[in-house]
Amino acid sequence: MTRWLRSSHARFIGLILLLELIFGAALLLSVTQLVRSNLDEADIATAIDMRDALLAIGRDEGGKALASAVAEQARDEKDAVILLIGPDGRIVAGNLSGWPPNIPGRTEGIRARLYRLGDSQPGPFIITAAPTVDGSRLLVGESTDDSDQIRSTIGGALLTALLTALPLAAVAAWLVVHIIDRRIVHIAETAAQVGAGRIDHRVALDGSGDSFDMLGGTINDMLDRIVGLLAELRTVTDSIAHDLRSPLTRLRARIDRAMLTDDPAALREAVDGISREADALLAMLATALEVSRMEAGIGRERLSPTDLALLLADIGELYEPLCEEQGRALHIEATGPAIAPAHRELLGQALSNLIDNALKYGEGAMTLYLDQAPDAWRVGVADSGPGIPAEREADALRRFGRLDPARGIAGAGLGLSLVSAVAGIHDGALRFARREGQFAVEMSISKGG
Numbered sequence: 001m002t003r004w005l006r007s008s009h010a011r012f013i014g015l016i017l018l019l020e021l022i023f024g025a026a027l028l029l030s031v032t033q034l035v036r037s038n039l040d041e042a043d044i045a046t047a048i049d050m051r052d053a054l055l056a057i058g059r060d061e062g063g064k065a066l067a068s069a070v071a072e073q074a075r076d077e078k079d080a081v082i083l084l085i086g087p088d089g090r091i092v093a094g095n096l097s098g099w100p101p102n103i104p105g106r107t108e109g110i111r112a113r114l115y116r117l118g119d120s121q122p123g124p125f126i127i128t129a130a131p132t133v134d135g136s137r138l139l140v141g142e143s144t145d146d147s148d149q150i151r152s153t154i155g156g157a158l159l160t161a162l163l164t165a166l167p168l169a170a171v172a173a174w175l176v177v178h179i180i181d182r183r184i185v186h187i188a189e190t191a192a193q194v195g196a197g198r199i200d201h202r203v204a205l206d207g208s209g210d211s212f213d214m215l216g217g218t219i220n221d222m223l224d225r226i227v228g229l230l231a232e233l234r235t236v237t238d239s240i241a242h243d244l245r246s247p248l249t250r251l252r253a254r255i256d257r258a259m260l261t262d263d264p265a266a267l268r269e270a271v272d273g274i275s276r277e278a279d280a281l282l283a284m285l286a287t288a289l290e291v292s293r294m295e296a297g298i299g300r301e302r303l304s305p306t307d308l309a310l311l312l313a314d315i316g317e318l319y320e321p322l323c324e325e326q327g328r329a330l331h332i333e334a335t336g337p338a339i340a341p342a343h344r345e346l347l348g349q350a351l352s353n354l355i356d357n358a359l360k361y362g363e364g365a366m367t368l369y370l371d372q373a374p375d376a377w378r379v380g381v382a383d384s385g386p387g388i389p390a391e392r393e394a395d396a397l398r399r400f401g402r403l404d405p406a407r408g409i410a411g412a413g414l415g416l417s418l419v420s421a422v423a424g425i426h427d428g429a430l431r432f433a434r435r436e437g438q439f440a441v442e443m444s445i446s447k448g449g
Helices: 008-061 063-076 145-195 211-260 264-295 308-325 344-361 390-397 404-408 415-425
Strands: 080-085 091-094 107-114 123-131 137-143 304-307 330-333 339-342 366-372 376-383 430-435 438-446
Touching (some): 145 211, 308 366
Antiparallel strands (some): 080 091
């Protein structure tokens, strides 16, 4: 029981009951006050009408006519008090034994309990008083018995309604908690099934678009993303196993030869080969790690305004000698300034990878270019080679993905993956295109702002 009282269910039901009490109390007070105000105004209006009528008689017909009218009203009105006091303080007519000490000579709407002549108990009245033209004082009061009874009846009815509504509110709160609990339990069961390994389970959506539907949709999207990441992980694992087999085999063979030889020169050559293979493996793993870091968004904090045209000029100047050694020309098509928030080192590494790929797999002259789009800059490398078939583009972008003709060339299949990750960290994307008859691989770089 104590545990249930500490639960969110109990707090939710308690909150609804508290709000019901506050709302009911506010409604009770406001309605009671409104009824009281209206009834008091009606009683005051009745007393004022009677007083003004008597004052008009005194003003038009004189004091004797006023005294006669007061005496008549005192006999006929059973729910009123009337008293006329002369200028000398003597009682002229009325049904009170004297002027109440707490009632001033001129007033409207004072409540008082007064004894009428012949009554054994005081009654509640609302009093008005005013002087006459001859200096007398006239007091008229209307009984509030009926008004008080109406107020009491309405207040009791509202209180009864409030007490009756509390158990209904408790039942309604329990039903709301039960409905919410069912939705949450269903989501929790789905999460438990996924945690148990049934990754294909999804939260059922009712299409209402409410908060629970949005939560379920978000969880389903997250699970779909997890499934995609697991599939990618399996692919990467298989690719690593495939691509690391050859360098590890060569590394093992070099170690075996080193162990079997006594020739210092051969031993030194074997150690050098082992070192090169180890460096290649470390570079492969470092690149894979760098791709993962960029895909996670690490490095965005180092973006700073960079002139892309100047960066391309620097890259071109660095690679022109290498291209000339291989009998290839490298042209630069970049006019500046072209300022964008960029990570200069990563962007330079990505462009270097594109040039290296063009040198390995492309043909003819190469173009390192910079184009402008409405919201982004496009930087890329184009050459006259056959390029990548459209149906194999996804394989080329996959981490450790290497197309079959490239298997005979040294590499880990991470170059385009790294370029794609660099484009992503710049809020852009990598794409393959045809540019003036050349096959191009280009990145879009957001202009920012």
